[in-house]
Amino acid sequence: xxxxxxxxxxxxxxxxxxxxxxxxxxxxxxxxxxxxxxxxxxxxxxxxxxxxxxxxxxxxxxxxxxxxxxxxxxxxxxxxxxxxxxxxxxxxxxxxxxxxxxxxxxxxxxxxxxxxxxxxxxxxxxxxxxxxxxxxxxxxxxxxxxxxxxxxxxxxxxxxxxxxxxxxxxxxxx
Amino acid sequence: xxxxxxxxxxxxxxxxxxxxxxxxxxxxxxxxxxxxxxxxxxxxxxxxxxxxxxxxxxxxxxxxxxxxxxxxxxxxxxxxxxxxxxxxxxxxxxxxxxxxxxxxxxxxxxxxxxxxxxxxxxxxxxxxxxxxxxxxxxxxxxxxxxxxxxxxxxxxxxxxxxxxxxxxxxxxxxxxxxxxxxxxxxxxxxxxxxxxxxxxxxxxxxxxxxxxxxxxxxxxxxxxxxxxxxxxxxxxxxxxxxxxxxxxxxxxxxxxxxxxxxxxxxxxxxxxxxxxxxxxxxxxxxxxxxxxxxxxxxxxxxxxxxxxxxxxxxxxxxxxxxxxxxxxxxxxxxxxxxxxxxxxxxxxxxxxxxxxxxxxxxxxxxxxxxxxxxxxx
Numbered sequence: 001x002x003x004x005x006x007x008x009x010x011x012x013x014x015x016x017x018x019x020x021x022x023x024x025x026x027x028x029x030x031x032x033x034x035x036x037x038x039x040x041x042x043x044x045x046x047x048x049x050x051x052x053x054x055x056x057x058x059x060x061x062x063x064x065x066x067x068x069x070x071x072x073x074x075x076x077x078x079x080x081x082x083x084x085x086x087x088x089x090x091x092x093x094x095x096x097x098x099x100x101x102x103x104x105x106x107x108x109x110x111x112x113x114x115x116x117x118x119x120x121x122x123x124x125x126x127x128x129x130x131x132x133x134x135x136x137x138x139x140x141x142x143x144x145x146x147x148x149x150x151x152x153x154x155x156x157x158x159x160x161x162x163x164x165x166x167x168x169x170x171x172x173x174x
Numbered sequence: 175x176x177x178x179x180x181x182x183x184x185x186x187x188x189x190x191x192x193x194x195x196x197x198x199x200x201x202x203x204x205x206x207x208x209x210x211x212x213x214x215x216x217x218x219x220x221x222x223x224x225x226x227x228x229x230x231x232x233x234x235x236x237x238x239x240x241x242x243x244x245x246x247x248x249x250x251x252x253x254x255x256x257x258x259x260x261x262x263x264x265x266x267x268x269x270x271x272x273x274x275x276x277x278x279x280x281x282x283x284x285x286x287x288x289x290x291x292x293x294x295x296x297x298x299x300x301x302x303x304x305x306x307x308x309x310x311x312x313x314x315x316x317x318x319x320x321x322x323x324x325x326x327x328x329x330x331x332x333x334x335x336x337x338x339x340x341x342x343x344x345x346x347x348x349x350x351x352x353x354x355x356x357x358x359x360x361x362x363x364x365x366x367x368x369x370x371x372x373x374x375x376x377x378x379x380x381x382x383x384x385x386x387x388x389x390x391x392x393x394x395x396x397x398x399x400x401x402x403x404x405x406x407x408x409x410x411x412x413x414x415x416x417x418x419x420x421x422x423x424x425x426x427x428x429x430x431x432x433x434x435x436x437x438x439x440x441x442x443x444x445x446x447x448x449x450x451x452x453x454x455x456x457x458x459x460x461x462x463x464x465x466x467x468x469x470x471x472x473x474x475x476x477x478x479x480x481x482x483x484x485x486x487x488x489x490x491x492x493x494x495x496x497x498x499x500x501x502x503x504x505x506x507x508x509x510x511x512x513x514x515x516x517x518x519x520x521x522x523x524x525x526x527x528x529x530x531x532x533x534x535x536x537x538x539x540x541x542x543x544x545x546x547x548x549x550x551x
Contacts, residue, residue: 035350061462
């Protein structure tokens with residue numbers, strides 16, 4: 001069955017990398033996946049968005065409409081990207097960076113960036129914490145598969161920290 | 175080999191390498207940069223050369239020089255860079271130097287919208303240099319086809335000794351999806367002289383297929399390369415006869431092989447009363463629009479131009495005889511629609527479905543155009 005995700009935030013937060021890892025994990029489980037992205041001309045600080053579609057069938061049109069899951073890592077992204085969520089969908093917000101929740105029934109707030117800073121040591125790992133959160137909530141890909149995909153994608157000397165970040169995100173959702 | 179996730183731009187790099195490209199000269203620009211990034215890693219590992227030049231013009235110049243020494247070559251850019259390369263694309267056509275230029279299109283004109291998708295460089299791909307000139311333009315719709323057409327582009331450049339444009343768009347260039355790549359591909363080798371200097375070798379004397387076997391620099395032949403119109407010796411001649419013959423041959427070497435070069439992907443055409451013509455990333459949305467319309471009982475077919483130029487004149491003329499209406503969906507103000515109208519020659523209605531606002535088509539927008547042309551609106 002087709003599932004659509006939108007990961008949004010600001011350039012430099014790593015939402016595109018998180019989306020790539022999720023799509024890679026889906027592909028390694030034999031599913032079909034497409035990942036696309038849009039961002040401003042700035043390298044850092046501009047709006048950044050990446051979309052992933054996972055399906056058993058071949059995917060043609062790559063644009064997400066009525067996503068099942070939206071992750072927002074900034075207030076601006078939350079305000080901009082939640083509105084076309086599927087009514088049964090889930091909006092996942094960074095608890096500290098998105099102070100004002102949009103009007104939507106299914107919202108899960110997780111202190112994503114705070115966990116990265118306080119428990120892993122750098123805000124840089126927020127995207128992998130977010131990936132752990134997504135793994136738990138979406139259940140689209142096996143957590144072990146995501147672990148393998150993260151280990152494959154990140155620089156070798158950061159694997160341990162990234163595994164910690166991933167687990168923190170996974171455990172942060174009850 | 176199992177499927178893996180790969181980006182369109184990365185697949186272009188993989189395809190180029192597999193086809194034998196061993197020299198890349200370029201200058202980074204969104205949304206093409208991943209091609210350069212990938213080849214910067216890959217080329218040194220196979221003894222190839224990656225060089226980032228001071229600008230796009232020099233990047234084009236350096237691949238012309240490398241090609242003349244026998245290397246298979248590539249450069250990649252987007253609209254603003256392609257505009258700068260145009261002068262030397264003409265030089266490649268005139269001097270018959272095999273080169274492949276990748277254009278990952280973004281919104282123009284000028285700096286435009288650097289990160290947003292567009293298909294606004296279609297006619298630039300055909301006519302983007304002065305004078306009558308030969309060119310081949312190919313456009314992929316998937317990551318796998320980005321690989322396949324990169325291979326084909328390199329092979330066509332070598333076989334016809336012409337510039338070839340691989341016309342990508344941001345949609346496919348930046349898209350990641352499942353892909354399985356072949357271990358081996360068919361390669362067209364560099365053409366080489368068939369006779370020695372003593373036997374009267376002339377570098378620009380055409381073979382039976384109208385393409386000359388120009389010797390590589392450094393392999394013992396005397397060759398002269400110029401952008402001036404030249405005779406079979408390669409030296410400039412101010413003669414109407416030579417000029418006429420040269421320009422004609424440059425076109426005819428492509429024209430006589432056009433049926434082989436022109437590739438069109440058709441589906442759902444056997445019972446179709448209408449057709450959607452599209453290419454590149456837009457074709458992915460057009461495909462869904464066609465599926466949706468057929469579910470509603472509209473007999474519409476899917477026609478995708480893989481080869482953009484030489485244009486599929488005969489195929490579109492046949493299509494126009496068969497169907498009552500054609501929708502042309504393109505992410506620009508209307509470019510390939512003029513080619514379709516010319517080839518259709520009034521035999522059926524041709525309707526443009528255009529978009530030029532930084533966003534890609536939604537299937538509903540193309541469906542609305544299908545409904546309009548089929549009178550279901």
